[in-house]
Amino acid sequence: MNSIVIVCDTLRRDHCGPYHNGRPLNQVVSAEQPDWVIPTPNMDRLAQRGIVFDNAYCGSTPCMPARRDIYTGRYEFLERGWGPLEDDDLDLPRQISGPPNSSLNKQLDNGNPVSYFITDHFHMWEQGAGNYHMGYTGFEFIRGHEADAWRTDxxxxxxxxxxxxxxxxxxxxxxxxxxxxxxxxxxxxxxSKAADWLEANHTHDDFYLHLDCFDPHEPWDPPEEYVKMFDPRGYDVDRFIPQAPYDEWNKHMTEQQKNHVQACYAANVVLVDKWLGKLLDKMDELDLWSNTMLIFTTDHGTYNGDHGRTGKLQTHQYDAVAHIPFIVAYPGGEQGVRRDQLVQLVDIYPTVLRAAGKPCPPDRHGLDLTPVLESGTAPLRDYAISGMFGRSVTITDGRWTLHQSPNAENQPLYWYGTAVAKFIPYDLGPYVDGKRLVSDCASWPTPTWLSDKSTDPSELVNLADQEQKKAAELQQALKQTLVKLQAPSEQLERLGLQD
Structure with missing residues (x-):
């Protein structure tokens, strides 16, 4: 079976038609959102082709940690922060296509499917994370986005x-x-390039095409006509803010400026959706739905007024960041249905390997979604976890969510692997026995937090003191989950879960 995985960076679930179902944003999850309806007809079209997962959660955040989850099938945030693939990582494209730098003919003769990567994600090749493309049979980078050091004219x-x-x-x-x-x-x-690649390559057996689309990640500068869908001023504003601060928004912007930021983000989502249609059209034209699994998701969401904030990285992994869109079109599977099983980005790894007819290596954290794609009653996992290295750890059963803060010293904490912290700095000690001591790693100044998302979907009310029994239950579940995943034992001590 062929596989296509599409990861759109920083895509909020409530901006996707299959999740807002035509409702204004402020009636979906967060009342702090505008009253706009975001049209995404191509995401809706994909949902009608497949299965919409209502309980999908990111794992490691932010951008590159989420990608290491996808590429290795393991939660990175328990062992390390933002960085490249390690030498001993069994990354997904190499598991499919075999050793790199061989001829295509030799690869196919050895029974290894073709894998291909198309991205405009600058972080994929910048210092500190720039080797995620190396395992593919082929790849194409689209230059110029965000901080890409390209043109110097x-x-x-x-x-x-x-x-x-x-x-x-x-x-x-x-x-x-x-x-x-x-x-x-x-x-x-x-x-467009993905559609062209399918036109030329769709006869390969069991191919794997991975698209990593940086939009709707900031900077937000979509065509003005799209911005005017949500703000009639377009770009005729007193201050254009292409990248909102990662902070409480009222410290940096007026309410009008914040509203314009929200409009630019919404416009970027609409732009992404329009061009997603180009790929779906090619799928129709080539009749690929009968032999190709397509997974559409994101790495994480973002605060866009929620909790009084914009951006990421500031506090717990509340719903606006952790709860993500996840839609799968599966050959022979049900169409236009929903699933409530808890799925995560680490699950892409074993699921794609199964589709490619390749074995999944041991010690993976991800679960093969094939049984769930084939049957709505198939079990998966009881809890999903997420977090950022050295910060709080989140566990949810889909209704109740616990954000467990570390102890005041945020110690002990170790960084595992040979890579060092570059893009997001940490104070690392020398490399000893496969790890480095992390010192002076400040955590969020937010207490342990318990939310009942059935009554408080935006997680504005902390019930940790009021619902102590439920908090203790989830703390025990988090402890058991970390032990089952063979997470570093000091994580239990750091999170106050060792007893």
Whole structure:
């Protein structure tokens, strides 16, 4: 069976039609959202082709840790933070296609399917994480997004005043020199090139195509006509903010400015959805639905006014960040249905290997979703977990969610593996016995938090003191889960779960 995996970065679940079902944003999860309805007809179209998972949760956050979850089938945040693949990682493309740097003919003769990677995700090849593409049979990078150090032409170009001395200056220089029409926007290029690859390569048996689309991650600069769908001013505003601060928004923006940020984000989602349709059209044209599994998801969401915040990385993995869209079209499976099993990004690894006819290595945290795709009553897991390295750890059963804060010292904490912290810095000691001591790792100043999402889907009310029995139950479940996953034992001590 062929497989296509599409990861759109920072895609909020409540902005996707299969989850908002035509409701205004402020009636889906968070009343702090605007009253807009976000049209995503192609996500709706995909949902009608497949299965919508209502209880999908990210694992490791933010961007690259989530990708290591996908590429290795293991939760990275329990052992390490943002970084590259390690030498001993059994990464997914190599498990499918075999050793890299061999001829295509030799690869196929050895019974290894073709894998291909298309991305505009700059972090995939920058220092500190730049080797995730190496295991594929082939790959294509679309240059210029975010902080990609690409064009250096000494020209005048429009750039928000706030970004002229930041890495985002690169983005605005790049797009000024290369963007001539909507077809040149990054997500348009991603899905157009994917459609072209399918046209040329769809006769390969059991191929694996992975699309990593940086949109709707900031910077948010979609075509003005899309912005005007949500803010009639378009870009005629007193201050254009292409990247919202990772903080309480009212410390940096007026309410009107925050509303414009929300409009630009929503417009970016609509743009992504439009060009997703280009790929779905090619699937229709080539009749690939009968032999191709397609997984559509994201790495995590983002705060966009929720909890008074914008951006990520500031506090617990509340619903706006942790609860993600996850839609699967499966050959021969049900269409237009929903599932309530708890699924996570680590599950992509064994599921794609099963589709490719390849064995799954031992010691993976992910679970093969095939039984669930074939039967709505198939069991999966009782709890999903998520977190960021060195911060709080979240566990949920889909209704109740516990965000367990570490102890005041946030110790002991070790960074496992040979890679060192670069993009997100940590104070690391010398490499000894496969790990490095992490010192001075401040955690969120937020207490352990318990939410009942059946009555409080945005998780605004902390019930940890009021529902002590339920909190203790989930703490015990978290302890048992970490032990089952063979997480580093010091995590129990750091989280106050060792007793």
């Amino acid at each position: 000494p020209v005048e170009f429009p750039c928000p005043e706030s970004e002229k001395n930041t890495k985002l200056e690169r983005h605005f220089r790049n797009v000024h020199l290369t963007r001539k029409s909507e077809e040149d926007y990054f997500c348009a290029q991603i899905f």
